[in-house]
C-alpha cells in the first residue's frame with residue numbers, strides 16, 4: 001500500500017521505517033530539511049536502536065522523505081504523527097497538528113478519489129472528529145464518509161525500544177466509524193497482525209483517543225505509586241526493590257513498571273497526564289488520582305537532592321551527574337529528571353560535570369554552561385559527589401572510576417550502581 005506519514009520524529013520515522021519493512025511504499029513528510037535529508041541518505045535522524053538498519057535498507061528507496069506535501073497525492077492514506085505538546089496551563093496544544101491538517105487538506109483538493117487520514121498523534125477525545133476532520137473536509141473540499149475517511153490509531157511504542165515495540169505490539173487499536181478506514185488499516189497492518197500475537201481492537205474514534213491516555217495514565221500512575229511506596233520504604237530503612245519484586249509476583253500487579261526512583265520523564269507521560277487532567281477538569285471532574293501521580297513525580301528530584309544535602313554542602317564543589325537522557329537507550333532529554341536535578345545543583349552553587357553516552361548534545365540547549373565529559377570517569381574525577389539520573393547499563397560496571405572522586409558520595413536515583421566498600425551510597429528508595 002502507498003502510505004504517507006506527516007511528521008517524521010520519534011514516532012513518524014519509526015512507523016515509516018517499520019511500514020516499509022512490512023512491504024509498503026512510504027513517504028515521510030516533514031518541515032525539517034535535515035530530517036528529510038537524513039532519511040533519504042538512509043540514516044536515522046534520531047538515536048533509536050534498530051532504526052539505522054531499517055533506514056539503511058529502505059531509506060531513499062521504498063521509504064522516501066520530502067518537505068513537499070504534494071507527494072501525499074501519490075498515496076492512499078496519510079498518518080498524522082505530529083507533536084501535540086502542552087500549553088502553559090498543561091492543556092493540549094493542537095496548533096501544530098491543526099496546521100498540518102490544513103496543509104494536507106489543501107493538498108488533497110487536487111486528489112481524485114478517496115483518501116484516508118489517520119491520527120497517530122496522542123490527542124484528547126473528540127479532537128479527530130470535532131477539530132481535525134472539519135479542517136480536512138473544508139480544506140480539501142472532500143466529504144467525510146464519502147471520499148474522505150478519518151481514523152485514530154494510537155501508538156504505544158517506547159523510546160529506546162521503539163522499533164522492537166512497534167514490531168511486537170500487545171495490541172493494535174483502530175478507531176473509526178468508517179468501514180473504508182478500518183479496511184485500509186487492516187490492509188496496512190496485515191503483515192504485523194499475522195506475524196505477532198497482537199490483539200486488534202476495533203473501536204470508535206473517541207475510545208481510541210482515550211485508550212492512549214488511559215494507557216499512559218496507568219503506567220505513569222504505577223510508577224508514582226511505587227515511588228510513593230518507595231519513599232515510605234526509605235523512611236523505614238526497607239529496600240523498595242525487594243518489596244517490588246515480591247508484589248510483582250502477583251499477576252494482578254505484574255513486575256513491570258515497578259522501578260522506583262527519580263520518576264518519569266520523557267515527552268509523553270508528563271504532557272499526557274497533564275492534558276487529560278486539564279481536559280477532565282474542564283468537564284467539571286477532578287481526577288484526584290492523576291493529580292497525585294503528578295505531584296509524587298514532581299517531588300522525586302527534590303528528594304534526591306535532599307539526600308545529597310545530608311552528606312554535605314555542594315556549594316563551589318564539583319558534582320558529577322551520570323545520565324542525562326530521560327531513560328536509557330535514547331538521546332531524548334525532553335522532561336528528563338536530570339533537568340530539575342541539575343537546576344537544584346545549580347541553585348546550591350555546585351559545579352556540574354555531566355556525562356551521558358548519547359544525550360549530552362541535546363542537553364546543551366538546556367544547560368549550555370555546565371561541563372560535559374566524554375567518559376564517566378572524567379565527570380567523576382575530583383568530584384565531591386555523584387548523582388545518577390539515568391539507568392544506562394554502562395554505569396553498572398563502574399568501579400575503580402569512583403576512586404578518582406575527592407569524596408566518594410553517590411546518590412543513585414535509578415538503582416544502577418552497586419553498593420560497595422569505600423563508597424558512601426544512598427539509594428533514593430532503598
Ligand SMILES: NC(=O)C1=CN([C@@H]2O[C@H](COP(=O)(O)OP(=O)(O)OC[C@H]3O[C@@H](n4cnc5c(N)ncnc54)[C@H](O)[C@@H]3O)[C@@H](O)[C@H]2O)C=CC1
Pocket residue numbers: 006007008009010011012029030031032035081082083084096099100120121122123155156157158159267268
Ligand atoms: N515519542 C514517543 O515515544 C511517542 C509519541 N507519541 C505521540 O506521537 C506524536 C508525535 O510525537 P514525536 O514523534 O515524539 O514528536 P517529534 O517532536 O519527535 O516529531 C514531530 C515531527 O513533526 C515535524 N513537524 C512539525 N510541524 C510539521 C508540519 N506542519 N508538517 C510536517 N512536519 C511537521 C517536526 O519537524 C518533527 O520532526 C505526539 O502526539 C506524541 O504524544 C505517541 C507514542 C510514543
Ligand SMILES: O=C(O)[C@H]1O[C@H](OP(=O)(O)OP(=O)(O)OC[C@H]2O[C@@H](n3ccc(=O)[nH]c3=O)[C@H](O)[C@@H]2O)[C@H](O)[C@@H](O)[C@@H]1O
Pocket residue numbers: 122155156157158159160216219223256257258259260261262263264265266267268269326327
Ligand atoms: O506515549 C508515549 O510517548 C509513550 O510513553 C511511554 O514510553 P516512553 O516515555 O518512551 O518510555 P518509558 O519506558 O515508558 O519510560 C518513561 C519514564 O518512566 C520512567 N520509569 C519507567 C518504568 C519504571 O518502572 N520506572 C520509571 O521510573 C523511565 O525512567 C522514564 O523516565 C510509554 O511506555 C509508551 O507506551 C508510550 O507510547
